[in-house]
Amino acid sequence: MAAPPTVAVFGASGNQGGSVATALLKDGTFTVRAITRNPRKKEIKELKRRGAEIVKADLDNEESLFNALKDVYGVFLVTDYWEYMNKDKEAEQGKRVADISMKLGVKHIVFSGLENVKKLTNGKLDVPHFDGKGEIEDYFRELGAPMTSVRMPDYFENFLDTLKPVKSGKDCYVLDIPMEGIPLDGMSVRDLGGVVLAILKNxxxxxxxEIGLSTDKLTIEEYAAIMSKHTGKTIKDSKIPVEDYTKLNFPGAQELAKMFQFYMKQPDRNKDLTLKLNPNAKSFDEWMSENKNAFMND
Structure with missing residues (x-):
């Protein structure tokens, strides 16, 4: 009996790659080859315990990538703008994987892409952590690669970190997210794996x-109301304008402000298709029910 086809999963110790590797291991249709720079990470050791093959490779090292992608059927590729905060560096890494995948005859690449905002808006907006991924998508197409792009929306998990509610008074919190009343698509990153599995199987x-993902499309006021319901705290939309958001004192504020300006244009994110691909993917209300204890334990 032939062994299941192998799928190489980049970023296997991270949020997206970890979700994909976990879903593939649970399903069993594919053998998982977890690609990592650090095989000693606890997340990688857990994937190995569950049956994944572990291969050490670096997106900047061509020889290691040839070794990592040798004899694989498919690839899940996620690139990381934030490590270097350099769009060109990210694009270079993604294109290197594209070239090697084509040389080795990989049958299906699922790439965690995003729109090239600068190109779409004729330079009026540039969102580097989107634009680099858009360049990689374009490059895959130029090569004629067998690629599917999955475009994540805002992670629900960001409400625990970058977008977490900010205290604004006694027992009151606000969400500083400049969407100006326009709905924002969201999804738990943990539900990406089920989507990628369905794509690889068909x-x-x-x-x-290019598949835009979403499991909920809510205004910030609606997100705040759901948070309030599950936490028992008063959480509101601060209704902060984009101009004021750019002045907030944290690294990347201007970058995120441009991202929200793009989100206001309502890029294609398809809730019905997302739930068809992964029927178990959670709405924000369901996700909050499971994660309420992680919120604001002060």
């Missing part, structure tokens, strides 16, 4: 497509 249906 390549003829998905190769050549």
């Amino acid at each position: 390549p003829e249906e998905h190769i050549g497509k």
Whole structure:
């Protein structure tokens, strides 16, 4: 009996890659090859315990990538703008994987992409952590690669970190998210794995497509109301304008402000298709029910 086809999963110790590797291991249709720079990470050791093959590789090292992608059927690729905060560096890494995948005859690449905002808006907006991924998408297409792009929306998990409620008075919190009343798509990153699994199992249906993901489309006021319901705290939309958001004192504020300006244009994110691909993906209300204890334990 032939062994299951192998899928190489980049970023296997991170949020996206970890979700994908976990879903593939649980399903069993594919053998998982977890690609990592650090095999000693606890997340990688856990994947190995569950049956994943572990291969050490670096997106900047061509030889290691050839070794990592040798004899694989498919690839899940996620790139990381934030490590270097350099769009060109991110694009270079993604294109290197594209070139090697084509040389080795990989049958299906699922890439965690995003729109090239600068290109779409004729330079009026630039969102580097989107734009680099958009360049990689374009490059895959130029090569004629068997690629499916999955475009994540805002992670629900960001409400525990970058977008967490800010205390604004006694027992009162606000969400500083400049969407000006326009709904924001969201999804738990943990639910990405089920989506990628479904795509890999039906390549003829998905190769050549860009799939915008979402499990909820809510205004910031609606997100705040759901948070309030589950935490028992008063949480409101601060209704902060984009101009004021750019002045907030944290690294990347201007970058995120531009991202929200793009989100206000309502890029394509398809809730119905997302739930068709992963029927178990959670709404924000369901996600909050499971994660309420992680919120604001002060």
